[in-house]
Amino acid sequence: MSRLPGYWGSVLEVDLSTGRTGRREIPAADYEQFIGGRGLGMKLLWDLLPEPGVDPLGPDNPLLFMPGPFAGFPLPSASRTCVVTKSPITAPVASPHRHASTVSYSNMGGFIGPEIRFAGYDGILVRGRAAAPVYLYVDDDRVEIRDAGRFWGMGTDAFDRAFTEALGDRRFRTCYIGPAGENVVPYASVINTAARAAGRAGTGCVMGAKNLKAVAVRGSRQPDVAAHKRFLEALDKARAGFRGTPSTENWRRYGTGSALVASSDNGTQAVRNFREGTFEHIERIGGLAARRAVWQRDFACYACPLACKKAGRVADGPYPGLVHDGPEYETGTMLGANLLIGDLGGVQRAIWHADDLGLDIISVGGVIGFLMEAYERGCIDRDALDGLDLAWGGVDATVELLHRIAHREGVGDDAARGVRHLAGRMGHETAKFAIHSKGHGFAAWNVHVQPGYGVSYATSNRGACHLNGFTPDRQNGTALVDSVGVCLFARGGYAAGLVEQVLESISGRGWVDADYAAAGERVFNLEKCFNYREGFRRSDDSIPDRFFEEPLTVGPRKGAVVARDAWDRMMAEYYAKRDWDPATTRPADARLQALGLEFARVKLPA
Amino acid sequence: MSASEPSPGPLTALDLCGGVRADRRDFIRLAAWGGAGLAVGHFGARTLWAQGPSRQPVYAMILVDYNRCTGCRTCEAACAQFNHPVTVDGEEQRGLGNPSLSNIRVHAFNPDADVPVVCVMCRDNPCVAACPVEPDAEGRRALYRDPVLLTVRNDPSRCIACGACAEACRAHRVGAIIPNRETNRPERMCTLCGGDPQCVALCPYGALSYIKGGLDGRHYALPPERIAAELIARWYGPAQGGDVR
Structure with a gap:
């Protein structure tokens, strides 16, 4: 070989x-x-x-x-x-x-x-x-x-x-x-x-x-490349593409934290368990506040010129001395805005505990938001919460619940199974505000104002995913970037065609544009085949009723809601573009064959 | 968001060693030395040293500004690319930048602090002093100072692979010299890339400077662990850590 x-x-x-x-x-x-x-x-x-x-x-x-x-x-x-x-x-x-x-x-x-x-x-x-x-x-x-x-x-x-x-x-x-x-x-x-x-x-x-x-x-070794000189030229080009650009500067200064305030202003943030898109206290926990009060240092991944990782310390307030990263857009939203925690030290404290326990902050922020809402509505009482007063904005209760989840104690054991499980146990139409797709919780971008995020969540192959993309083209592109191993935050730093050029110089394999783009579609469709074989169908590509039935009540986008017919059209268009059966979501045979996925096609149920 | 916060001034071994007042006007930064002559960087104009017109060699070194370093290790790759070139189609080319070959090495700590370690060109060179090989007619041991750049070099034909130089650097200075895993001969001595250090040129954050001068005849060597402890205390306060419930 x-x-x-x-x-x-x-x-x-x-x-x-x-x-x-x-x-x-x-x-x-x-x-x-x-x-x-x-x-x-x-x-x-x-x-x-x-x-x-x-x-x-x-x-x-x-x-x-x-x-x-x-x-x-x-x-x-x-x-x-x-x-x-x-x-x-x-x-x-x-x-x-x-x-x-x-x-x-x-x-x-x-x-x-x-x-x-x-x-x-x-x-x-x-x-x-x-x-x-x-x-x-x-x-x-x-x-x-x-x-x-x-x-x-x-x-x-x-x-x-x-x-x-x-x-x-x-x-x-x-x-x-x-x-x-x-x-x-x-x-x-x-x-x-x-x-x-x-x-x-x-x-x-x-x-x-x-x-x-x-x-x-x-390790002490390094792979070789097929075309050394061309690789070096492409490397120099890539390095130069990041130098001194406004985007590079913004990543360094705020990381994803710059989106905290912007998203809230646009009504696109997960707030109050996705009930709202704008958080009145967002400026207290946003990038500017964090830069001023918490962030001490910027750190970068290997050979990265962006340094979006922010390490900081909480100097004062109720939790002084805490040293940790954050808030980023996702962590600050899911353990901040989504829980109505508007205290930067409190958000940092929750982030530290979640990271230390090794919990996915996006998922657990969704679970706690769901429970806070259920508690407010009386769908779960304090006894069932093992004595926790899970009122909105409670930092101590949030931290306590993080521990109970990680150690699967009492209500934490149910909460550990995610919002779908919790809604199943509670009933009372709690499923309407159990924010997940295929059992995987939504991330920090809300849907009312940008239904495209709904498509991203509903059609992602790992269950709800904000990075997936609104359209098939975008999703295929993301699958490609994830396969090459380039950071999504850096994809704009590589000039058009440069990633392919680097890949070509490394592997010696020539890519024509269509061929390269097909690789992303191939990856996405193989994932889809896997899911289809497991039994995922059209009804699994859904988002909760909240986004259709409960318009935003605060903020500049007050009144925004997703119209069902518009949603249905978006999804129909999606399946058509994908060449997937709109009734079952099964990828068309011809499409799979064209993508070189015959080996997967033969394993799919009819 | 467009507010611009004041960025912290430089924080280097010159501050941490305590040998020089932490007034950053006190030395010169030569980011582009070798090209357009002496380029004054963001440190200001006063100099600690005086380079006469005499063409005498001048001590030079890579100085790290810890307030700018993000730990991305581009310096490691840049160093390895330049100092480990490869021959492709009969032509010498930069290498691919295997960081395990680099002379500059970034040590990462928790809480977050990254400390690039590179030969600091100690004037009293305990590494050279520790070399047990008899000096030759020119007074050179196997480990010796380059006459032009004053970098530390090893003559593999005379080196007996005893490891004394690396031990001296580790015990008394920064631990920049590391014996080769197989031959035990010293490696990782900074070459200054012949006068145009590539780590300085390619650092995306401007965290590395090429400075030259007498530096009061002192060395500015601290082991990375001590530098990290100092940085962590400065950045995150005296007592850092997580949280209790």
Whole structure:
């Protein structure tokens, strides 16, 4: 088998059940068709799960850590690592398969993706389940499954420090779970550098189900490239494209935090469990306030000129001395505006606890918002909340609930299962304000004013996702970027055609425009095939009734609501563009064949 | 949002070592040395040193402004690209930037602080002093100072791979010298890229400066752990950490 330049040609394969480690060869055609990251991870997931209904928490569910082909080179903002697995949180309305769920993918920045490539692998595939807590140690060719008993139970912040100490060299790059992952909370996150997260879609839950506390990687090598001079030219071009632009300056100054106030002003923010789009106290927790009162330092991922990561300290107020990242747009909204917490120190406190426990802040902010609303409406009382007074804006109660969720104590055990489960237990039409699609909670962008976000949430292959895109073209583009491993925040920094040019110089494979764009559509459709085979159909591509029935009551966009007929038209248009059956969502045979997905087509039910 | 907050002034080893008053007017920044001569950077105009017209070699080093460094490690790649070139089609080209070959290495800490470590060109060079190889006719040990740039260099034909230089740097200075994993010969001594340091040129954040001068005859060497502790205390307050319920 000929190896494609720019790739190692294999991923590290580790079976935690047997303790066996080795390399799994990847056919050159898979790299050409699926590129890396999210795409190649999806192809591996498909190959490893030939039948639907595999238990996401069982040993058969693979867990993949997938950098893209840009990782390991000093290309700007191209260090994302996509964690791919079968989701522990989504489920279809109806399915013949007991453990039916969607694909799960979530990517994180930092340094571990490049390090995996430096160690000589295009990814890490973890299978099986360890009998007791372990961590994976990778130092180039030296691969060991080591006891992690003494680390089990540690929060991610303390663990990050203790683990670095134990490894004895700061050149090791790590990622890990907190108590939430250990306790198999379905929306547990994978954390690195005590703050960056592959937060969404339950990646940390699957890691915990495998008894895998952490992964540590150190490498000394580097992949080659097919066309050295052309690569260097493209690298110089990419570096220059970020230099001194207003966008670069804005990322450095505010990160995603700049969107907090802007989104509220536009009525597009998740406020009061998505009931409203504008938060009256947003300026207290927005980017300007955070820059003034909290943020001390800006940090960047590998070779990134944007430095959107903000580390800060809370100097005064009720929680002085707290040191942590944030607020970002998502964290500040979901644990701030969505819960009506307008106190910056309080928001920071909640963010620290959620990260330390290893909870996906987007999901858990949605769960707590749902419970606050249910409490206000009397759908759940204080007894059922184990004594918690879950009034809007309560920081102490929020922090307490985060802990109960991560440790699955009392009401926390139900809350750990997500808003759909909670609504199912409560009844009373609470489903109308249980904000999820396919069981996965919405992110911090609200829908009333921008129904496109509804399409993004309803049609995302991992369950609700704000990064997915409003249209098929945009979604395919995102799937491509996630496969190459470029950060979504940086996609504008690469001039048109430059990503393809870099990819070409690395792999030597020529891309024509249509061919390149097809790769994104291919990835998206393979994910869709996976979901379809599990039993997801048209009724699963939905958003809650709230957005159709309850217009915004405050803010400049007061009165905004999604019209059902407009929504139906948008969705019909979506399926038509996709070439998916509008009644079932099954991709058309001809389309799958054209995309080279015949191997998936033959596995779909009629 | 367009409010502009005052950005903090530079924070470098010169401040942390306490050898120089923390008044940043006190030295010169030479971001473009080698091209247009001496370029005065954001540090101001007064100099600590006086370079006469004599063409005598002048001590020079890479100085890190910790207030600007974001830990992105572009410097590592830039260093490796320049100092580990490859020959492609008979032509020497920059390498691909494998950071494990870099002479400058960023150490990351929690709470967040990133400390790039690079040879600080100590005038009293304990690494050279520790080299046990007999000086040759020109007075050179296996480890020696480059006569032009005053960088520390190793002569592999005479090096006995004892590791004494690396140990001296680790024990007494910054730990910049690291023995090769296989040969145990010293590596990671800054070359100043022949006078146009690429880490300085390519740092996206302007966190690295190329300065030269006498620096009072002192060295400005602190181990990264001590620098990190100092930075963390300055940025995040004396007691940092998480929170209790």
